[in-house]
Amino acid sequence: MKVIYVVFALLITASNVMTAKDNKDQFSHQKSSMVLVKGGRYIPFWKDDKSLVPVKVKPFYMDAFPVTNAEFLKFVKANPAWQRSKVKRIFAGSTYLRHWKDDLELGPGATPNSPVTNVSWFAAKAYAEWKGKRLPTVAEWEFVALPGAKSSLRDKMLNQKILEWYLTPKPQRAGTVGVGKPDRFGIYDMHGLVFEWVDDFNGIIAGGLGGDGNESGLFCGSGVVNSSDPANYAAFLRFAFRNGLKADYALYDLGFRCAKDAN
Amino acid sequence: MRPFLNETGRIIAAFAFILVLFFAGCGNEKSEEIKGEENAILTDAPYVPPPITRDYPTKVIVNLEVKEVVSRLADGVTYNKWTFGGKVPGKFIRVREGDLVEFHLHNHPGSTMLHNIDLHAVTGPGGGAESSNTAPGHTSVFSFKVLNPGLYVYHCATPPVGLHIANGMYGLILVEPKEGLPRVDREYYVMQSEFYTQGNFGDPGLQMFDMQKAVDENPSYVVFNGEVGSLLGDRALKAGVGQTVRLFIGDGGPNLVSSFHLIGEIFDEVHMQGGSLVTQKNVGTTLIPAGGTSILQFKLEVPGTYTLVDHSYFRAQSKGCVGKLVVEGAENKTIYSGKQSDEIYLGSTEKEEGNIQQAAPGGNIPVGNEPVSGKQGGATPMDAKSLMATGQQVFAQNCVSCHQTNGQGIPNVFPPLAKSDFLMADKERSIRIAMHGLTGPVTVNGKTYNNTMPQLSLTDQQIAAVVSYIRNSFGNKGDMVSVEEVKRVRGK
Numbered sequence: 001m002k003v004i005y006v007v008f009a010l011l012i013t014a015s016n017v018m019t020a021k022d023n024k025d026q027f028s029h030q031k032s033s034m035v036l037v038k039g040g041r042y043i044p045f046w047k048d049d050k051s052l053v054p055v056k057v058k059p060f061y062m063d064a065f066p067v068t069n070a071e072f073l074k075f076v077k078a079n080p081a082w083q084r085s086k087v088k089r090i091f092a093g094s095t096y097l098r099h100w101k102d103d104l105e106l107g108p109g110a111t112p113n114s115p116v117t118n119v120s121w122f123a124a125k126a127y128a129e130w131k132g133k134r135l136p137t138v139a140e141w142e143f144v145a146l147p148g149a150k151s152s153l154r155d156k157m158l159n160q161k162i163l164e165w166y167l168t169p170k171p172q173r174a175g176t177v178g179v180g181k182p183d184r185f186g187i188y189d190m191h192g193l194v195f196e197w198v199d200d201f202n203g204i205i206a207g208g209l210g211g212d213g214n215e216s217g218l219f220c221g222s223g224v225v226n227s228s229d230p231a232n233y234a235a236f237l238r239f240a241f242r243n244g245l246k247a248d249y250a251l252y253d254l255g256f257r258c259a260k261d262a263n
Numbered sequence: 264m265r266p267f268l269n270e271t272g273r274i275i276a277a278f279a280f281i282l283v284l285f286f287a288g289c290g291n292e293k294s295e296e297i298k299g300e301e302n303a304i305l306t307d308a309p310y311v312p313p314p315i316t317r318d319y320p321t322k323v324i325v326n327l328e329v330k331e332v333v334s335r336l337a338d339g340v341t342y343n344k345w346t347f348g349g350k351v352p353g354k355f356i357r358v359r360e361g362d363l364v365e366f367h368l369h370n371h372p373g374s375t376m377l378h379n380i381d382l383h384a385v386t387g388p389g390g391g392a393e394s395s396n397t398a399p400g401h402t403s404v405f406s407f408k409v410l411n412p413g414l415y416v417y418h419c420a421t422p423p424v425g426l427h428i429a430n431g432m433y434g435l436i437l438v439e440p441k442e443g444l445p446r447v448d449r450e451y452y453v454m455q456s457e458f459y460t461q462g463n464f465g466d467p468g469l470q471m472f473d474m475q476k477a478v479d480e481n482p483s484y485v486v487f488n489g490e491v492g493s494l495l496g497d498r499a500l501k502a503g504v505g506q507t508v509r510l511f512i513g514d515g516g517p518n519l520v521s522s523f524h525l526i527g528e529i530f531d532e533v534h535m536q537g538g539s540l541v542t543q544k545n546v547g548t549t550l551i552p553a554g555g556t557s558i559l560q561f562k563l564e565v566p567g568t569y570t571l572v573d574h575s576y577f578r579a580q581s582k583g584c585v586g587k588l589v590v591e592g593a594e595n596k597t598i599y600s601g602k603q604s605d606e607i608y609l610g611s612t613e614k615e616e617g618n619i620q621q622a623a624p625g626g627n628i629p630v631g632n633e634p635v636s637g638k639q640g641g642a643t644p645m646d647a648k649s650l651m652a653t654g655q656q657v658f659a660q661n662c663v664s665c666h667q668t669n670g671q672g673i674p675n676v677f678p679p680l681a682k683s684d685f686l687m688a689d690k691e692r693s694i695r696i697a698m699h700g701l702t703g704p705v706t707v708n709g710k711t712y713n714n715t716m717p718q719l720s721l722t723d724q725q726i727a728a729v730v731s732y733i734r735n736s737f738g739n740k741g742d743m744v745s746v747e748e749v750k751r752v753r754g755k
Contacts, residue, residue: 095372095400160474167430167472169331169343170375233474236423237376244377244396244421251399253375 034061035186036262042143043228045235057143059262062136065177065188066115066196066257067127069106075127077104082123089248092120096250099173114174115194115255121247124197124256135199136259138242144183145190146235162191162234170253197256201242295441297322297363305354308488309500311450311511312357315439320361327354328369329378329397329419329432336458336484337491337583338656339467344431344489345378345419351489352454352515353417353434358384360412360441365404366391372400378427379403381420383554384436386410392420412440414537414556416513425517429459429477431489433515435556440539447560448506455523455551455573455584456489456515457482464582465660480518485578487571487586494571494586496668504592507562513537516553519575523557524548525588526570534558548574565599566592605675645728647743654732657725662733665716670737676714678707681737693734694744694752697726723749 041054076083076097083103087096097118101107110116119127121135128134136144178188190196229235245254300322304312330349336342347353358364370378377398381390385407394405418424419432435452459477460470464484476482487494494500502508514521524547533549535542537556543549551557571586572579579585594601645653658666662680666672670680680686685707686693700718704711721729727744734741 163474164471166375167343168375169333169373172373231478233423233426237426240422241377241398244379244398246398249398249401252372253399 033064034258034260035064036060037062037140037144037185037187039262040143042139042146044139045142045146045228045232045239055139057139060136060140061260061262062140062144062185062187063133063257063259064182064186066194066255067124068113068177069100069110069116070112072116072119072127073104073106073112075130079126079130082126087123091122091248093248093250095252096120096123098250099252109173111173111176113176113178115177115189117174117194117252117255118250119197119255120250121197121201121245123250125199127256128258131258133258133260135197135256138198138200140259141190141196141198142235144185144187159232159234163237165192166234166237172252174253174255194253194255195238195241195251197245197254198242201245295320295361297361300324300365302326303356303358303364305348305356306452307348307350307354308352308452308454309494311355311437311452314446314450315357315359315443317359318441320359320363322363322365323358324365324367325356326367326369327356327380328371329374330371331374331376333469335490336460336470336486337465338659340460340462340465340491341469342431342458342460343469345376345427346431347380347417347419347434351431351433352452352456352513353432355434355452355511356417356436357439358409358436359439360409362438363406363408365406366395367402367404368395368397369402370397370399374399376427377421378419378432379421380417382407382417382436383415384409384411384413384417384438389420390417396421409438412438412539414438414511414513414534414558416515416554416556418515418554425477426472426474428515428517429457429472431456431515433513433554435511435513437511444509447509449500449502449508450511451500451508452511453487453494453500453571453586454489454513454515455485455487455519455521457517457519458484458486460484465656467656477517482519482582485519485573485582485584487584491583494588499568499587499589500571502563502588502590504563504566504590504595507560508588510559511556512551512559513556514551514553518553519573519578520553521551522548522574523551523559524572524574525559525561526572527565527567528561528563528569528588530559530561532560563590563592565595566590602675645724645746647731650728650731650743651735653725653728654730655736657721657729658732661719661721662729670733675710676712678705678710678712679737680733680739682739683707686733687739687741690730690734690741690744690748691752693730694726694749697721697730698749698753723753 037057037060039057039059042057043054080086081088084097084100085103095118099109099118101109106112125135174193177193180188180192182188183190296319298319298321301324303323303325305325305327306312327347328349329345329347331343331345332349333341333343334350344351366380366382368378368380377396379392379395379397381392383390385391387407391405391407395403397403415436415438417434417436419427421427433454433456435454458470459473459481460466460483461473462468462470462483470483473483484491492498512523530546530549531544532541533543533546534540535549535557536552537558549557549559567590569588569590571588573584665677666680667677670683672679672681678685685705696716697719698721701716704713706712723746726749727746730749731743733739734744
């Protein structure tokens with residue numbers, strides 16, 4: 001089964017993907033590949049000023065998989081300031097990489113090919129910059145994550161599946177990346193493994209990054225008024241989750257993937 | 264009329280009165296300064312923290328942990344509940360008017376979701392929600408002064424709010440008035456709410472939230488205190504004859520309003536919607552809004568079992584909204600006699616009576632069973648242990664309301680199954696009764712019963728299980744009934 005997905009992923013890589021930086025073996029090549037997303041129109045799910053007009057998403061590259069523990073280990077080896085014992089507290093809370101055995105050892109709590117979690121937004125951003133990439137925006141992430149507009153029945157089923165994932169207790173150790181089916185772009189694991197950081201994770205609300213960004217109409221029921229799709233419970237949960245984050249948080253079910261401009 | 268005081272006297276008296284008022288006022292102000300601090304005692308339903316004996320306000324520290332736990336919804340049914348304190352409903356919080364509450368909301372590190380709390384007792388935007396958004400593995404602290412006495416709902420207000428409530432995130436906070444509440448003998452905490460599951464009522468296993476049922480306001484379960492049977496059997500509320508009981512009752516919703524009724528008792532006093540006034544006396548059924556409360560007080564005069572229901576009755580009948588209050592003590596036959604006689608009544612025309620008899624259940628209504636029995640063809644035969652387990656569930660869902668928990672029946676009304684000669688004498692007849700119901704006189708253990716048992720829509724497997732169960736419970740001993748035997752009876 002897995003072989004089929006790997007082959008499928010490689011087919012996609014062949015057509016869409018930029019050259020990966022370190023492609024010493026087939027596996028790491030596949031895991032670090034990016035997919036071209038041609039862009040299009042995205043109707044924001046939620047805005048406080050009711051300007052729910054479609055925004056244009058320019059073409060961009062998106063990582064086909066979430067960043068794994070093994071990949072993040074390479075990053076902290078090359079950048080000691082981001083090792084668990086050395087990181088500045090304002091950039092990552094005390095739970096930063098707590099599932100790792102040590103600064104430079106994953107140990108039994110962190111499978112190499114599982115998404116890295118317990119990482120702060122600052123750390124995720126630093127990783128992306130080190131890779132010559134950036135974090136995706138909310139619009140880019142949601143553009144990929146939301147079901148396509150073609151079949152409303154399929155949307156409904158996908159939303160229900162996403163919702164069920166949110167409502168199921170999470171294992172403390174996330175599963176392996178790339179095991180499930182890719183979405184219509186050829187991108188894996190947008191749902192089902194971990195939540196993911198985005199660049200402007202609480203930029204949609206008034207307070208903005210670092211402030212007490214929670215003073216927002218998204219909460220207390222009034223969010224319903226300003227949503228483009230009040231029936232999308234899954235999206236509400238995801239936006240609420242994002243909106244409660246602060247940039248130094250390191251949570252057990254929150255990882256990230258990178259993006260890059262297409263030109 | 265002779266003046267009581269002369270002019271000067273009156274002026275002096277008035278002045279003195281004003282002075283007294285002034286100092287009294289100062290005194291009040293002074294006694295309402297926050298003094299000291301204490302940790303709040305929190306309790307799980309149906310229990311309530313002890314009454315507050317302080318005559319001054321203090322700083323109350325509340326530590327409440329949000330935890331997502333898979334726990335029982337009904338026999339054989341579980342649900343991933345999101346809780347304030349590990350259970351549904353959340354912990355009961357009791358404070359005094361004027362207290363300063365320092366609220367610590369902890370979100371368990373294993374939680375999937377961001378959570379917060381909106382306490383309806385809070386004066387301020389969002390009722391605390393905006394200050395208490397808390398990611399998994401984090402703690403938020405905020406403070407509020409409780410200005411208004413009353414009984415209030417609290418709930419999670421993270422979007423989508425309805426979903427967080429549907430998963431179990433609600434509880435009650437009582438703000439006692441400065442002068443306290445009148446002392447009573449017993450206080451209990453009961454909260455009604457709904458669960459929207461993909462399976463129907465009783466479908467076994469871990470049940471997932473069903474969004475469409477929630478939107479349609481069509482729950483599979485309506486329950487007291489977070490699960491079917493939370494106030495039944497050993498867990499029934501208890502009180503004694505002569506005691507006064509106060510119920511702090513809330514409705515978590517998320518959708519339904521409760522028409523709350525206690526069968527056999529009258530609420531002597533009702534604080535409608537949990538406000539600080541007794542708004543009505545002598546009430547039979549009272550309304551509790553979704554997200555609202557009521558304080559109900561009643562004195563018990565007669566011993567026996569009293570039943571708590573939502574009088575929107577199918578919620579009690581078929582969705583689990585039933586609880587019991589067991590009252591012990593001496594009988595008082597002048598208030599309630601019990602049954603004094605039972606005689607034959609023929610009505611005005613015997614002919615009409617005959618027609619009614621013919622239309623009564625027990626007749627030919629086989630429709631519902633057919634597709635199910637087809638499906639059973641492929642089912643693997645059950646062993647004795649699972650027959651008994653399934654039988655117990657079927658019994659609890661279909662039989663217990665008439666034949667009672669221990670199969671003892673109700674004297675003169677419903678025959679006993681316990682040590683029943685009628686039951687044990689003829690296995691095939693028992694299967695037939697479970698299949699088609701029974702109307703007309705039967706003699707059980709020497710007593711005649713004349714009543715109607717409706718036809719139950721049970722599958723053959725359920726019939727095999729429940730007949731096996733009753734033939735081997737309540738002091739009965741017999742052999743098991745197989746699905747094949749049931750099919751044979753159905754074929755006849």
